Amino acid sequence: MEIESSAASTQPSSSSGSGTNGSLLQVRGLSKSFPAERGGLLGRPTAWLSAVDDVDLDIAAGETLALVGESGCGKSTLARMIMRLIPATAGTVDFAGLDVLNADRQELLRYRQQAQMIFQDPYGSLDPRMNVDAIIAEGLARQGLNKAKRRSRVRQLLDVVELSADVADRYPHEFSGGQRQRISIARALAVNPTFIVADEPVSALDVSVQSTMLNFLHDLQDRFGLTYLFISHDMSVVRHVADRVAVMYLGKIVETAPVEELFGNPLHPYTQALLSSVPTVSREGPSERIVLEGDVPSAIDPPEACRFTGRCFRVIDSCRAAVPPLEDSAGTSHHHVACFNYEALPRGRSGTQGNHS
Amino acid sequence: MEDGRTLQEQAGPPQREPPVSGEPLVVESLTTEIRRRRGSFAAVDNVSFSVRGSEILGLVGESGCGKTLTALSIMRLLPEAARITSGRVLLGGRDLRGLREADMRGIRGKDVAMVFQEPMTSLDPSFTIGMQLIETIRAHGAGTKREARDRSIEMLENVGIPRAATRLDDYPYQYSGGMRQRVMLALALLLEPAVLIADEPTTALDVTIQAQILDLILQLRDEHGMSVILITHDLGVVHEIADRVAVMYASEIVETATAGEIFRKPQHPYTQGLLRSLPELARRGTPLPVIEGRVPELGALPASCRFGPRCPNRITRCDDEHPTLERANGDRELRCFNPTEFELRLGH
Numbered sequence: 198m199e200i201e202s203s204a205a206s207t208q209p210s211s212s213s214g215s216g217t218n219g220s221l222l223q224v225r226g227l228s229k230s231f232p233a234e235r236g237g238l239l240g241r242p243t244a245w246l247s248a249v250d251d252v253d254l255d256i257a258a259g260e261t262l263a264l265v266g267e268s269g270c271g272k273s274t275l276a277r278m279i280m281r282l283i284p285a286t287a288g289t290v291d292f293a294g295l296d297v298l299n300a301d302r303q304e305l306l307r308y309r310q311q312a313q314m315i316f317q318d319p320y321g322s323l324d325p326r327m328n329v330d331a332i333i334a335e336g337l338a339r340q341g342l343n344k345a346k347r348r349s350r351v352r353q354l355l356d357v358v359e360l361s362a363d364v365a366d367r368y369p370h371e372f373s374g375g376q377r378q379r380i381s382i383a384r385a386l387a388v389n390p391t392f393i394v395a396d397e398p399v400s401a402l403d404v405s406v407q408s409t410m411l412n413f414l415h416d417l418q419d420r421f422g423l424t425y426l427f428i429s430h431d432m433s434v435v436r437h438v439a440d441r442v443a444v445m446y447l448g449k450i451v452e453t454a455p456v457e458e459l460f461g462n463p464l465h466p467y468t469q470a471l472l473s474s475v476p477t478v479s480r481e482g483p484s485e486r487i488v489l490e491g492d493v494p495s496a497i498d499p500p501e502a503c504r505f506t507g508r509c510f511r512v513i514d515s516c517r518a519a520v521p522p523l524e525d526s527a528g529t530s531h532h533h534v535a536c537f538n539y540e541a542l543p544r545g546r547s548g549t550q551g552n553h554s
Numbered sequence: 555m556e557d558g559r560t561l562q563e564q565a566g567p568p569q570r571e572p573p574v575s576g577e578p579l580v581v582e583s584l585t586t587e588i589r590r591r592r593g594s595f596a597a598v599d600n601v602s603f604s605v606r607g608s609e610i611l612g613l614v615g616e617s618g619c620g621k622t623l624t625a626l627s628i629m630r631l632l633p634e635a636a637r638i639t640s641g642r643v644l645l646g647g648r649d650l651r652g653l654r655e656a657d658m659r660g661i662r663g664k665d666v667a668m669v670f671q672e673p674m675t676s677l678d679p680s681f682t683i684g685m686q687l688i689e690t691i692r693a694h695g696a697g698t699k700r701e702a703r704d705r706s707i708e709m710l711e712n713v714g715i716p717r718a719a720t721r722l723d724d725y726p727y728q729y730s731g732g733m734r735q736r737v738m739l740a741l742a743l744l745l746e747p748a749v750l751i752a753d754e755p756t757t758a759l760d761v762t763i764q765a766q767i768l769d770l771i772l773q774l775r776d777e778h779g780m781s782v783i784l785i786t787h788d789l790g791v792v793h794e795i796a797d798r799v800a801v802m803y804a805s806e807i808v809e810t811a812t813a814g815e816i817f818r819k820p821q822h823p824y825t826q827g828l829l830r831s832l833p834e835l836a837r838r839g840t841p842l843p844v845i846e847g848r849v850p851e852l853g854a855l856p857a858s859c860r861f862g863p864r865c866p867n868r869i870t871r872c873d874d875e876h877p878t879l880e881r882a883n884g885d886r887e888l889r890c891f892n893p894t895e896f897e898l899r900l901g902h
Contacts, residue, residue, distance in 0.1 A: 267760035267761070267762065267763075268731075268760055373848070403616040403617055403787065404616065404787065404789070404828055404831055404832065405616065405827065405828065405831055405844065405845040407831070407833075408831035408832075408833070408842035408843065408844045409842075409844045411833065411842055412841045412842055412844065415841070430760070430761070432761075433790070433832065433833045433834035434833050436833065436834070436838070437833035437834075437836060437838060437842070438833075456838075470762055471761060471762060473765075474761040474762045474764065474765035475761055475790065476761075476764070476768075476788060476790030476791045476793065476794045477790050477793065477794075477834055478789050478790055478793040478817050478829065478832060478834060478835070478898075479834060479835060480793075480794075486765050486769075488762075488765050488766055488769055489762045489765075489766075491716075492730050492732055492733065492763070493730070493760065493762075493763075
């Protein structure tokens with residue numbers, strides 16, 4: 198099948214990767230600030246909202262990295278900067294050797310052939326005035342296919358997302374949420390991408406539709422060798438799909454680890470609280486939730502300190518004096534944590550329980 | 555009825571004992587129809603359940619199954635196109651259906667209160683939080699303005715709003731999502747209703763905030779002996795705080811049981827399918843179990859078992875007849891001709 202062969206040919210080998218560590222995507226020091234208030238005669242910003250602050254991230258080819266965190270923590274902003282849908286304030290994004298943030302028009306077009314994004318709300322991201330054929334063919338426009346070839350390619354893509362060919366003439370409102378998500382996936386696959394950013398792709402779906410969609414995303418990854426940046430706030434979904442997890446809090450990455458390590462041995466106090474708060478059907482007996490005090494604070498002009506101090510149950514003086522760097526945790530180079538005073542939970546108290554092997 | 559159900563079905567649910575005083579809310583054979591272009595359809599169909607004193611009943615099901623409309627029927631807050639066509643809603647033994655709207659207004663908030671999913675749209679943006687709380691107290695004619703203000707501050711403190719006396723004078727937009735949901739709870743609880751209906755009260759919130767709100771609901775139940783109907787699609791939330799669970803599918807209740815029974819030994823194939831498809835329970839690297847097919851449209855419900863076309867346990871009878879909700883072993887009610895034993899295995 199065409200999509201398969203071309204996907205394989207655009208798959209970067211480790212030698213064409215940027216790097217030293219063989220990652221497909223390397224994010225370094227990425228930051229984004231928005232003006233939060235303006236004042237004075239010229240309306241210059243007087244306060245800044247630091248949505249993403251000094252983020253480093255590596256994604257290896259073929260892996261699924263889940264980016265988790267609560268609403269407003271900056272995960273979607275981070276994803277949009279990686280896709281260059283919004284400009285970054287500082288930092289670099291390296292995709293298989295390409296300097297994404299400084300790419301020229303031609304390079305950017307090539308980047309968009311390899312990196313695609315799917316969104317939470319498939320209705321909002323599909324133009325209601327375009328039929329399915331036009332929506333999917335939009336992505337094919339730059340491939341210089343003639344009309345007949347384009348048509349057959351659209352059919353092929355519909356087949357990949359398990360929709361029948363006769364839906365091509367229909368409009369987004371005629372479909373269920375799960376079907377709309379399939380249409381947006383078909384559009385993303387039209388260019389044979391190697392890397393997909395999926396921003397809460399199943400959050401709007403009912404449980405029974407969600408499981409079908411998760412299976413489907415997994416099959417696509419196997420079939421086309423895709424690399425996923427999977428953004429989600431649902432920890433049980435993340436546990437099922439991710440190879441590695443990065444936890445964000447108020448614009449900073451506070452912990453990264455392989456999925457079983459993160460769920461089995463969360464180290465950052467925020468990760469510990471987050472996992473213990475996830476309602477589960479498998480936890481037996483009374484839950485031992487770590488209930489955090491207070492609300493998620495605002496990211497406007499955050500202090501030069503740990504951003505979690507206001508809600509943290511392990512805060513010490515140094516937390517208020519400096520920003521804790523994301524560093525290797527004791528004993529492993531795969532588990533990084535940004536905390537001056539972390540401590541592993543006693544065994545058996547780690548997060549969503551009941552399903553360890 | 556338009557789908558030609560059997561006489562047995564029209565005769566209603568399994569015979570119940572008359573409501574005992576331990577059941578502040580009893581819903582009996584409630585049917586609510588919505589008017590569509592092609593006719594009227596039962597979006598709540600012959601629904602019966604009760605809520606016991608100090609009990610948290612989880613009402614679960616996927617979008618469009620009729621759970622919110624059930625709540626709105628109880629509150630008599632139905633949208634224009636919907637109306638109750640049969641059944642009874644007994645609150646403390648009194649049938650709410652027979653009440654005049656003026657009497658109903660005196661009951662809402664005082665005897666039964668409802669919290670909605672989106673607190674921003676249920677709070678009036680042009681009045682301060684304090685005005686909305688004080689008005690609610692005064693509308694039910696209790697005490698002076700000063701007393702109402704004190705009571706409002708007390709209630710905001712109860713739901714965990716810091717600096718309540720100052721924040722009383724803030725407007726809704728000055729509150730965060732979690733804080734607004736607390737205010738909604740404070741509003742709903744001001745008059746200490748016997749029954750609280752909470753419709754997806756934490757769905758729009760982050761999990762760490764959700765944990766706070768769930769703890770609060772538990773605490774208020776324990777302190778005031780309030781009964782709660784918790785409507786949600788999140789089975790995890792239900793498992794955490796519900797005592798009993800009613801599962802809805804395509805306008806009907808298909809299974810009711812204690813939370814322990816529902817989560818450990820679900821018997822209806824739909825309940826089983828829902829639980830099985832949770833990523834939390836699946837083994838990593840293996841496909842998630844799915845429920846084949848799709849929820850039927852309201853205007854195209856099968857006259858036989860509504861879950862039949864998607865059911866792995868289907869037998870011939872399921873294609874011919876509409877199953878009724880029958881009392882099964884113990885505290886369970888079940889709408890199924892061919893239930894199977896199923897022990898939930900916790901995998902990974």
